[in-house]
Amino acid sequence: MSERRADAAFACLEAPAPRGLARLQAALVDRIKRAAIRLMHRSAAGECLILRLGYIAEVSTERALQEDWTGQMPDWLIPLNERHLADEQRHAAAFAEALRQRGVTTVDAAAPDPLSRRKIAQWRRLAHRYAPRFEQGLLVPVYATGLCAEQMAMRVLARHCAVIGENHPLYPLLSRVLSDEAHHVRLCMQVLQRLVTPGESRQLAALLAKARAIDASFGVTGALAMYLAVGFHWLHSGVRRAAAVT
Numbered sequence: 001m002s003e004r005r006a007d008a009a010f011a012c013l014e015a016p017a018p019r020g021l022a023r024l025q026a027a028l029v030d031r032i033k034r035a036a037i038r039l040m041h042r043s044a045a046g047e048c049l050i051l052r053l054g055y056i057a058e059v060s061t062e063r064a065l066q067e068d069w070t071g072q073m074p075d076w077l078i079p080l081n082e083r084h085l086a087d088e089q090r091h092a093a094a095f096a097e098a099l100r101q102r103g104v105t106t107v108d109a110a111a112p113d114p115l116s117r118r119k120i121a122q123w124r125r126l127a128h129r130y131a132p133r134f135e136q137g138l139l140v141p142v143y144a145t146g147l148c149a150e151q152m153a154m155r156v157l158a159r160h161c162a163v164i165g166e167n168h169p170l171y172p173l174l175s176r177v178l179s180d181e182a183h184h185v186r187l188c189m190q191v192l193q194r195l196v197t198p199g200e201s202r203q204l205a206a207l208l209a210k211a212r213a214i215d216a217s218f219g220v221t222g223a224l225a226m227y228l229a230v231g232f233h234w235l236h237s238g239v240r241r242a243a244a245v246t
Contacts, residue, residue: 060116065085065088115218135197140196143195148208
């Protein structure tokens with residue numbers, strides 16, 4: 001296969017630009033989440049919530065890297081996977097340290113929120129359904145859904161960095177994690193190009209389309225849930241502060 005044909009076969013790895021109704025939905029989700037981020041930063045408790053959510057996300061990814069794939073990895077993939085795991089562990093430690101600096105001495109590794117758990121469960125079912133369609137079995141759909149998750153993390157972190165700006169105290173931490181997530185996206189793409197045979201590229205494209213459809217299906221609901229949860233948290237904190245004053 002020529003280099004040009006190879007590039008075309010794996011064009012599905014790039015996150016597609018939304019069009020039509022999907023574009024409107026993405027714009028709505030972005031607007032709601034930006035409002036939620038601004039609301040979070042109105043209190044110290046809100047910023048601790050941001051750090052806690054980041055910590056949970058990193059611990060969940062770390063667990064997925066350790067648990068989702070239990071088969072035989074190619075020798076060349078083992079060190080790449082270990083470096084990825086080390087990055088996620090370093091991110092979790094950084095979020096935990098930022099929380100400790102803000103007076104949160106105990107950081108527990110709680111499970112993701114219910115909507116995120118449902119999305120992860122749907123991705124896992126999809127991975128197992130597609131595993132028999134690839135020579136490398138489950139390893140391919142695990143990395144394909146992992147690519148979608150990393151691309152989602154990039155969107156989340158890029159949005160957050162854009163809202164708070166470079167002068168915010170949390171910007172250095174979030175921008176470092178964003179840089180690492182961009183590297184993870186490239187890593188997943190490179191791994192998939194090595195794992196997937198030319199004859200399997202259409203199956204990979206179909207798998208990624210379904211994985212991204214699952215992600216998008218939680219877009220508006222997840223954004224509204226995030227805004228309402230943050231608003232309730234901020235209001236509850238305000239009530240507690242008022243009660244303490246009186």
